[in-house]
Amino acid sequence: MNMTVTSTLEKAAAEKAATVEFRSLRREFGPTVALDGLDLTVRPGEFLALLGPSGCGKTTALRMLAGFEHPDSGAVLVDGADVTGVPAHRRDAGMVFQSYSLFPHLNAVDNVAFGLRMRKVRTAERRARAAELLELVGLGDKRDRYPHQLSGGQQQRVALARALALRPRVLLLDEPLSALDAKVRLNLREEIRRLQQELGITTLFVTHDQEEALSVADRVAVMRAGRLEQCAAPAELYGRPATAFVAEFVGTMSRIPGELTDGTVAVLGRRLPAEGEAADGSVDVLVRPEALGVRADADGTGRVVATAFLGAVVRVTVRLADGTEAKADLPAHEATGLGAGAPVTVSLPDRPVLVAGRAQS
Amino acid sequence: MARRLTPWRWAVLGLAAVYFLVPLAASFVFTVDDPRHGVDFGAYTGIVSADGFGSSLLLSLELAVATIVVVLLLMVPAVTALRLGAPRLRPVVEVICSLPLVVPPIAFVAGIVTVLKWGPQYLSRTPLFQTFVAVQNPTFPVVLVLAYVVMALPFVYRALDSGLRAIDVRTLVEAARSCGASLPQALVRAVLPNLRGALLNASFLTLALVLGEFTVAQLLGFQPFAVWIYNVGGSQAQMSVAVSVLSLLVTWALLLALAGAGGRDRTASSRG
Numbered sequence: 001m002n003m004t005v006t007s008t009l010e011k012a013a014a015e016k017a018a019t020v021e022f023r024s025l026r027r028e029f030g031p032t033v034a035l036d037g038l039d040l041t042v043r044p045g046e047f048l049a050l051l052g053p054s055g056c057g058k059t060t061a062l063r064m065l066a067g068f069e070h071p072d073s074g075a076v077l078v079d080g081a082d083v084t085g086v087p088a089h090r091r092d093a094g095m096v097f098q099s100y101s102l103f104p105h106l107n108a109v110d111n112v113a114f115g116l117r118m119r120k121v122r123t124a125e126r127r128a129r130a131a132e133l134l135e136l137v138g139l140g141d142k143r144d145r146y147p148h149q150l151s152g153g154q155q156q157r158v159a160l161a162r163a164l165a166l167r168p169r170v171l172l173l174d175e176p177l178s179a180l181d182a183k184v185r186l187n188l189r190e191e192i193r194r195l196q197q198e199l200g201i202t203t204l205f206v207t208h209d210q211e212e213a214l215s216v217a218d219r220v221a222v223m224r225a226g227r228l229e230q231c232a233a234p235a236e237l238y239g240r241p242a243t244a245f246v247a248e249f250v251g252t253m254s255r256i257p258g259e260l261t262d263g264t265v266a267v268l269g270r271r272l273p274a275e276g277e278a279a280d281g282s283v284d285v286l287v288r289p290e291a292l293g294v295r296a297d298a299d300g301t302g303r304v305v306a307t308a309f310l311g312a313v314v315r316v317t318v319r320l321a322d323g324t325e326a327k328a329d330l331p332a333h334e335a336t337g338l339g340a341g342a343p344v345t346v347s348l349p350d351r352p353v354l355v356a357g358r359a360q361s
Numbered sequence: 362m363a364r365r366l367t368p369w370r371w372a373v374l375g376l377a378a379v380y381f382l383v384p385l386a387a388s389f390v391f392t393v394d395d396p397r398h399g400v401d402f403g404a405y406t407g408i409v410s411a412d413g414f415g416s417s418l419l420l421s422l423e424l425a426v427a428t429i430v431v432v433l434l435l436m437v438p439a440v441t442a443l444r445l446g447a448p449r450l451r452p453v454v455e456v457i458c459s460l461p462l463v464v465p466p467i468a469f470v471a472g473i474v475t476v477l478k479w480g481p482q483y484l485s486r487t488p489l490f491q492t493f494v495a496v497q498n499p500t501f502p503v504v505l506v507l508a509y510v511v512m513a514l515p516f517v518y519r520a521l522d523s524g525l526r527a528i529d530v531r532t533l534v535e536a537a538r539s540c541g542a543s544l545p546q547a548l549v550r551a552v553l554p555n556l557r558g559a560l561l562n563a564s565f566l567t568l569a570l571v572l573g574e575f576t577v578a579q580l581l582g583f584q585p586f587a588v589w590i591y592n593v594g595g596s597q598a599q600m601s602v603a604v605s606v607l608s609l610l611v612t613w614a615l616l617l618a619l620a621g622a623g624g625r626d627r628t629a630s631s632r633g
Contacts, residue, residue, distance in 0.1 A: 066539055087543075088538040088539060089547075090541075091539075095535070095536070095539040096537060097535070099529055099532055101529070101536040103534045103536070103554075103555070114537070114540050114551075115542075116548060117535075118542045172539075180536050
């Protein structure tokens, strides 16, 4: 049943997967700059996550694509056509909101059929299509329920079906999972990803949760203070962050002091090739916990401060000789015997490392 | 938490009942008690045939309906626009809408009387003169509707505001817009149905206000129901009290009918 439904939908959507372009978007709200020249291109059929701390402008960018905000300057293009002046209801963009946004006076089927009603589709036809979409999101048996009779996760599923009802060219998800509890959130994000892949619809997903972004998106665009920091596939973003901000926002990062000269950095008693933008002199070397080696050593200058058991690995926090703290993930069997206060030696693998200007503390 | 009716609660309930029911019962006894014949419902049967009963009641109801329509057409778009577009203006509008509570009706009507006298003198040669005549048409005094709209503002504003507070207007409108609804469509199809309770409350309060209003109507020289009751009272004491009791029941029945009609639709739209 599901298969036949999705295959017909898929054809409809795949034909018109759209390219979305933001061109130097700028928007100020009074004294705060929400967008400060955002340039970003979303490829047809791509699942792109907009990631950033609150207030970085990611939601504003999404709302500009939806037509709810208007840029002070710059343009939004869909398939090369400038839609900046097009009103929201002609944008052809389905949206799922952060807060529960179902119409309280309509049941699930009528909520999904709302857009079709606006398009003056006949009652029987739109109810059939709405029922189809509810099947698609796994709520075929809840079609007569009203929003207050549905759980948060179910409400967001209905909202997703509603957003897809008009076969939009772009799907916009504005932190749709943030109001849900952890388990539901995990299920629903996988479901969203599955649907998106089946339908092949260009999708923008706003989130402040880096794990969410990395796990579902084709590419992740990290934003900071109204600008794009880096837009790359999750693996690249994690493994080769372009800036210190991205490195620390995505995943866990420790800062270990080093000395930069001529593109190499002296850190933890050895010299490694350096990447990233920093002036020669005192710098911080940014290290992922899984890259940092920790070995019990009676002569070691480092001291274990704390350990946390995370299942497959143990996260060990080590205080180095100069007082900075670094985090390392060790396999559980290697971490036995590393109690708090144990002397250790910390090492880095033979790879280029990312450096950044010394953090003020 | 189950609440039991403790003796203390019974005492409060009893006191309230005495306070409200004793005058009502006394009024009723007064209307049916005839020293010569014992119980006599003559006062009630006399009402229906009394001169002006039907016409004044009808006038009051017409005024109430017109006032409700005008005040809702005025306030629903205003309060919604306020919430969507200019939330910072809310306190200003709240204060303006509360003014009729501060200005006593007697001062209000004195102002209206002055304008009604002054207007025709200065405008006698303009088409506006006819306007002044028309608003004072005794078969349907528009001027009373205008006055009642002003007097109902505080109640209507509060009812609508609390109704809008209960729903996320902005998100509902945006959700509707992203579903292809234009702004007017979004307001009518997505917001208005969810304000049913608030609209009902506002209508309720306006209806009760108009049916019971006396000062403005009396001083402007019209005769809706409340004024008629007063006039009848001057000549026939028993009948005037009977009319009061009856009007109480009529108002009550109207409010119940309104609640019943709205309530049924409401349960249909939000079962559970």
